[in-house]
Amino acid sequence: MFKEDEIKRIEEREKEWLKRIEGVKERKARFETYSGIPIKQLYTPADIRDHNYLEDVGFPGDAPFVRGVYPTMYRSRFWTIRLFSGYGTPEDTNKRWKLLYEEGETGFSAAVDVLTFNGIDPEDPRADVEVGTEGVPLYCIDSMYALTEGLPIDKISVALVVEPFSSAPVCAMYFNMAKGRGIDIRKLMGTCQNDILTMTCGFVPFESVPPDQMLRLACDLIEWCVPEKNVPKWHPINFTTYNYREGGIDAIQELGFGFANAITHIDELIERGWKVDDFVNRLAFHLSAHKDFFEEIAKYRAARRIWYKLMKDKYEAKDPRSYEFRFHIQTAGSSLTAQQPMVNIIRTAFQALAAVLGGCQSMHTNSYDEAICLPSEEAVRLALRTQQVIQEETGVADTIDPLGGSYYVEWLTDEIEERVWKYLDKMTEAGGNVVKLLENGWLYKEMADAFHKRQRAVDEGEERVIGVNCYLSREEEPPIVFRTNEKAGEIERERLRRLKERRDNRKVEELLDKLRRACDKGENVMPAVMDATAAGATLGEVCNVYREVLGTWNPPIVI
């Protein structure tokens, strides 16, 4: 990109400049990114001397997609503002969604409760007090009608944040509801998380099926929706690196886990006889926007280039749409503090700005009270306004990839890419695909080591956290606590009781038997799950069939 003699002159001048600052005491003994990449005082054209602009950076919507996945990016359309939201009952959540929609939200996202996550019905005494406390309970098709009542789900996309164990039945309930509302599901827009590593590393599963069966269930849903074209516009999986990043792993590991996860699913679908171009365009990612501003921006740019290379070189994809790395963003919940919670508004705003400068397709911004409770209306409105300020007032979205060409950002993009490839090699050596890495405990060890490393960094003051280990306030007013619906458990148990009274119980039993046979024979579970949930089978009933036929699993956690 630069002439060789010019680079030489720059390097000579840099040496002189370095001499001038020699011996000046710096703030820290060493400067490095959150992921431990050493940072120099200054970057110059010499740091990206090997760049060939067209090959290594290129144009938006063009290989290698570093500058953005679409040719026009935010000049034509802003990213989708999609706040992850759910609590109490489907009716309570519907009210919150309507409020957010009226205030300018452009996509919906259902945070589900822990019973929905784990495929458990609300009568279970091991979880009966956790109904609706951490998300919306979605245990049957009736819940889906209540959740989306009065909302234009034929025009606005909905994200169902459910993982491989409960994703098939929850999506099936949603698809059946849409059909019931007269919507052609071949046109239905939306997404589900359906992510093995969220189910196992982001959280630990409670009485869920073993990893190889989770992979099978995840791929059944992908296969049924996309290459079989039942819900072709649906994004049947989001590799949600956000959830593992929250544990404390760094940006390199985040992308490493995410790509290894994607490779595992792609290989499984190819094994089933599909071509990569049949389905890969619908696979999406959900990344974190963490603390280190420039590192995060470089991470998104590097991720697009890595994906392009994977698709082109490893999978020999031909359809240009297969090269597009599209991602949703969540600002880092783990960066929020219970102390001085209003400071979280500022943290979130910076993280959101990084995501926009990195070219995200949709975004959730956290509310300031999330280290304390589920978000209050006031807090969630501010989270929404944060994105609207970026869109309407800052002007940062008026040109594409405004940091492209920054010597530092371009250098860091290259550096992250290189480190991610190395980390992927390390994962291959450690066991191969993510199923094996779950079974042999390697991923759990990486996660637990990260937990410990971060805790020590904060305890020892090496990682500065305002309100926790520096700038403590003497007096703190605890924020107003948002309480979820205390009657949610009773309401949901009653909902299921009424459903069971109304439905044809014999038919449900027969359809669950059909599912049992599909599970046993290794057939795609989706047709049976669609039929069973349409007839009123509950989430717990479907997941109990999985447990019975596919077995359960205890993750090899080490402390």
Add this chain to the structure above:
Amino acid sequence: MAEERKIRVLMSKPGVDGHWRGIVTVSRGLRDAGMEVIFGGFQSIEQIVETAIEEDVDVIGLSIHSQAHIPWTKRIVSLMEEKGIKDSVLLIIGGVIPTLDHERLKELGAAEVFGPGTPIKKIADFIRENVKRKQKVSAS
């Protein structure tokens, strides 16, 4: 001089919420601080109390991120009372729990509540001081 018995801590998660960073971080931290940690993981209230008795623990640590901290605390305290370990075993709770609820949990029977951002040392120090006190009380 007889070797001092290590403080024994059972670390468990009631319910089915899978947030596991807290429990693993604190478990490893307490082990590094010289305590014997029994990692219960997911356990029902009955299993937690049963394990606490079988393992003869000094402390039960519950990690709760589901916002259901009040009902879980009520249930465990009531069972600890029934099984006669309420006065001999220290109950501590950690997780995403509103500060306003900390007092309520203490009224219900928790010895202390630790929220996000708590240094491990603070938890370890609290256990060391209060386990002794608790043993004296039950011995008298």
